[in-house]
Amino acid sequence: MGVDMASPELRWWDSEVGYEVYIRSFADGNGDGVGDFVGLTEKLDYLAWLGVGIVWVTPFYPSPMRDFGYDVADYVGVDPLFGTLEDFDVCVAEAHRLGLRLIIDLVPNHSSDQHPWFQASQADPDGSMRGYYHWRDPALGGGPPNNWVSHFGGSAWTFHEASEQYYLHLFLSEQPDLNWSNPNLVLEFDRVLEFWLDRDVDGFRIDVAQGLIKNMLMPDNPQLRPITPDMTPRQAFVCFDHRYDLDQKGNTAIYRRWRSIVEPRDGLLLGEVYLRDNNPDKVSRYVATQDGLHRAFYFAPMHTPWEPSAIWSTFRNALDAAPRDLSWAVSSHDDPRAPSRFSPKQPATDNIGQERALAYAVLLFALPGLPFLYQGDELGLVDVEVPIEQLRDPVAVRNQNPGDGRDGSRTPMPWEPGLTGGFTTSTEPWLPVSRSDAETVAAQRDNPRSLLAKHRELLALRRELSDLHGAELEWITGTDHLVISFQRGDCMCALNLADTQTALTLPPGKWRLAYSSKRQAGEMQESSIQLDSPEGVLLVKATS
Numbered sequence: 255m256g257v258d259m260a261s262p263e264l265r266w267w268d269s270e271v272g273y274e275v276y277i278r279s280f281a282d283g284n285g286d287g288v289g290d291f292v293g294l295t296e297k298l299d300y301l302a303w304l305g306v307g308i309v310w311v312t313p314f315y316p317s318p319m320r321d322f323g324y325d326v327a328d329y330v331g332v333d334p335l336f337g338t339l340e341d342f343d344v345c346v347a348e349a350h351r352l353g354l355r356l357i358i359d360l361v362p363n364h365s366s367d368q369h370p371w372f373q374a375s376q377a378d379p380d381g382s383m384r385g386y387y388h389w390r391d392p393a394l395g396g397g398p399p400n401n402w403v404s405h406f407g408g409s410a411w412t413f414h415e416a417s418e419q420y421y422l423h424l425f426l427s428e429q430p431d432l433n434w435s436n437p438n439l440v441l442e443f444d445r446v447l448e449f450w451l452d453r454d455v456d457g458f459r460i461d462v463a464q465g466l467i468k469n470m471l472m473p474d475n476p477q478l479r480p481i482t483p484d485m486t487p488r489q490a491f492v493c494f495d496h497r498y499d500l501d502q503k504g505n506t507a508i509y510r511r512w513r514s515i516v517e518p519r520d521g522l523l524l525g526e527v528y529l530r531d532n533n534p535d536k537v538s539r540y541v542a543t544q545d546g547l548h549r550a551f552y553f554a555p556m557h558t559p560w561e562p563s564a565i566w567s568t569f570r571n572a573l574d575a576a577p578r579d580l581s582w583a584v585s586s587h588d589d590p591r592a593p594s595r596f597s598p599k600q601p602a603t604d605n606i607g608q609e610r611a612l613a614y615a616v617l618l619f620a621l622p623g624l625p626f627l628y629q630g631d632e633l634g635l636v637d638v639e640v641p642i643e644q645l646r647d648p649v650a651v652r653n654q655n656p657g658d659g660r661d662g663s664r665t666p667m668p669w670e671p672g673l674t675g676g677f678t679t680s681t682e683p684w685l686p687v688s689r690s691d692a693e694t695v696a697a698q699r700d701n702p703r704s705l706l707a708k709h710r711e712l713l714a715l716r717r718e719l720s721d722l723h724g725a726e727l728e729w730i731t732g733t734d735h736l737v738i739s740f741q742r743g744d745c746m747c748a749l750n751l752a753d754t755q756t757a758l759t760l761p762p763g764k765w766r767l768a769y770s771s772k773r774q775a776g777e778m779q780e781s782s783i784q785l786d787s788p789e790g791v792l793l794v795k796a797t798s
C-alpha cells in the first residue's frame with residue numbers, strides 16, 4: 255500500500271472526536287420508551303453544536319434483543335423498534351448535512367440464534383450452513399468439547415439434542431459464534447460491509463474484534479486460577495489464559511481484507527480489541543502494520559483507578575506499543591461511567607469524580623489517536639442505581655448478580671428535568687432515567703461554567719489545534735512525577751494526579767493557557783504552572 259511509516263498522511267478522523275450513541279437510550283422519537291433513528295436524527299444538531307465529528311451508533315439490526323442488539327438476526331436491516339431503513343438513510347443524510355460522520359457497529363463474532371444462517375445450521379447437520387458456526391461432538395467421556403467459558407457465565411458450549419452436538423458461544427447461548435475459517439462466511443460479510451457503505455456510512459466499529467478466529471483444534475485453555483462460586487462471570491472468565499479462543503493470529507488477515515473494501519470509500523475501521531489483560535503489545539498488532547484496522551480501542555484507561563502510578567503505566571505502555579493508532583474512550587455502554595469510576599465514594603456524594611473525569615478527558619483528547627465520548631459524558635453523568643426489579647442486562651439478570659451488570663451506564667440520556675428526562679413521551683422508559691436535574695442538557699446548555707460547556711470548549715480546541723491531530727508526542731515529566739505531561743508540537747498537556755496542588759515547570763518558551771478543566775484560560779507570565787487537584791490543562795506556545 256506504500257505507507258510511509260514515519261509520517262503517515264492525516265486522514266479525516268485524525269482531527270475529530272467520536273461520540274458513542276447507545277441507540278436504545280439516546281432519544282425516543284415514537285414514544286415507546288426505547289430510543290430510535292427518528293429520535294437520533296432530531297438530536298444530531300445537538301451533537302454538531304457540541305462539536306462531535308464522528309457518531310458511532312450501537313447495533314440497530316433486527317434482533318431478539320437478548321443482548322440488546324448485539325445478537326443480530328439480519329445484518330442488512332433495521333429492527334422495527336429502531337425504525338426503518340428509510341429512517342436510517344434519513345439519519346445518515348442529516349448527519350452528513352451537519353458535517354458529521356456516522357459509523358455503525360458491526361457484530362461479526364456471533365449472530366443471533368434466530369439468524370437464518372443459524373436456523374439452517376441447526377436444522378441440517380449435513381447442509382452448507384452447518385459450517386457457518388462451530389459444531390463439535392461431546393468430549394470423549396461426554397460433556398462440552400473443551401473447557402472454554404462464556405464471557406457472560408458458564409460453559410461456552412450448548413448441547414443441541416437433535417444433532418447430538420454442541421455449538422460454541424463466547425457470549426450468551428443465543429449468540430452462537432460464527433466460523434471465520436469458513437470462506438463462504440467471509441464472503442457473506444464482504445457483502446454486509448458493501449451494503450452499508452452503499453448506504454453511505456463512514457465506517458465501522460467492529461465488535462469483539464479480538465475474537466473472530468478460533469484455534470480450530472479447540473484445545474482446552476490453560477486455567478490460571480480456580481473458579482469459586484462467589485465469582486462474577488467476568489471474574490471467572492479471567493481465570494483462564496484465553497490462548498486458543500481469543501486474539502488468534504488470523505484475525506488481522508480479516509481486517510486486511512476489510513481494509514481493501516473500505517479504503518476506496520475512505521471508510522474507517524475501528525476495532526473493539528478487548529483483551530482482559532489489556533496488553534498493549536497485543537492490541538498494537540491490529541493497527542501497527544497500517545494495513546489492518548485504522549484504530550483500535552484500548553480499554554485499560556477505562557479500568558485504571560485514579561492512582562498516579564497506575565495511570566502513568568497505562569499510558570506509557572500503550573503509547574510505547576502503539577504511538578498513534580489507539581482509540582481512547584472516556585466511558586462506554588459496557589463499563590461504569592468515568593465520574594463513578596473515579597469517585598472516591600460509592601455512590602458519589604460530591605463532584606470529585608466529575609472533576610477527575612473532565613481532567614482525564616483533557617488527557618485523552620490531547621493524546622495521539624482517536625478519542626471518544628459516550629453519551630452523557632459531556633454532562634458528567636454518573637451511573638444510575640437501577641433497582642433490582644428493573645435490571646435488564648443479561649449479565650446481571652441471568653446470573654442473579656446485579657453487581658456485574660451494565661445497566662447503570664446504559665440509562666437514557668437526560669435531556670430535560672422530569673421523570674423521563676425528555677428522553678421519551680412514554681411514562682415507561684426501558685430503563686429508569688437519572689433523577690438529577692443538574693445533569694440534564696437543558697440545565698447545562700446555557701451555563702458557561704457547566705460541564706457541558708467545558709466539554710464543548712474542549713472539543714472545539716481539539717479540532718482547532720492542528721498539532722493535536724498529527725504531531726509526535728514527547729514526554730515532559732517522567733513516571734515518578736505526580737503530573738503526567740507531554741508536548742505535541744506547539745501544544746502541551748498536563749494532568750495533575752496528586753491529591754494536592756502541584757507545580758510543573760514549563761518547557762522553554764512563552765506559553766498561553768488555552769484550556770483548563772478548572773479555571774479560565776488566558777495569558778501566562780510565569781515559567782511554571784501551579785496545578786489544582788485535579789486539573790487538566792492544554793497550553794499553547796506563543797509564536798512571538
Ligand code: GLC
Pocket residue numbers: 321324325361425461462526528587588
Ligand atoms: C461487545 C459489546 C457488548 C456486547 C458484547 C457481545 O463487548 O460492546 O455490549 O455484550 O460485545 O456482543
